[in-house]
Amino acid sequence: MPVFRHKTVVITGACGGIGRALALRFGEGGARIALLDINSEQLAAFGEHLASRHIQAESYHCDVSNAEQVQRCFQHIIEDMGSVDVLINNAGITHHSCFADTDASVFRKTMDVNYFGALHCTQSALKSLIECEGQIITMSSMSGFAPLWYRSAYSASKHALHGLFDCLRVELREKGVHVMLVCPGYTATDIHKNALQADGAITSNPLEMTGKATIPKDVADEVYLAACKRKRLLVVSNVDWRARLFARLLPSFFERYLAHRVTGTVS
DSSP states (O other): OGGGTTOEEEEESTTSHHHHHHHHHHHHTTOEEEEEESOHHHHHHHHHHHHHTTOOEEEEEOOTTOHHHHHHHHHHHHHHHSOOSEEEEOOOOOBOOOGGGOOHHHHHHHHIIIIIHHHHHHHHHHHHHHHHTOEEEEEOOGGGTSOOTTOHHHHHHHHHHHHHHHHHHHHHGGGTOEEEEEEEOSBOOSGGGGOBOTTSSBOSSOOOOOSOOBOHHHHHHHHHHHHHTTOSEEEEOOSOHHHHHHHHHOHHHIIIIIGGGOOOOOO
């Protein structure tokens, strides 16, 4: 489907996991890709990889938690590429720590990247998105509506994304801008290797995940198809359907018996 041919698609956290897969998928669909990431070396290498596959891409070093840096970055994107037709808010971090032991700085840092990062990018791209009647795609998580053990800061940031973008969808409907939230389940990315500990340091003992993982390419394929159809919510999960049903209809049962077994991540 040539829906995104010659469109500018901006992807944050573009060099790893789901972000990388999204860049490849939308690029294969004919889109021009603006890669945003905090890792300059990975940006350069991935930009070369896309070029070798004949995908037009520009790379931008950007810390999405820094509002001024984000604003400058989007000014450059519009100067270089003419517009922002699709914004994919994908950048995110996680932690693995009990609430009682977790320093408040971990909550602030998680919110700065996961929530305020998406907020900053959306504000900076909004004028162009309205002019193009474009799309905003925000990567949330199963933890945006189901509780997980030792993920209180991460889950809070995902709940905040739902509140923000559900409201924004209503405000932008008459302006022609479409908003979609995506909730992946356990996905095989490196996000947990860089998870924060209770004191804010990067973990020295990455969490061992159990169960079957979805691969980033499958998530990207689902997101691409859902974007073509302009869906409002996409749940991409290998979590058993009964677990999802219990989370909604029998939350007490879910909290007691299943929450510690269900994992959700983005990258």
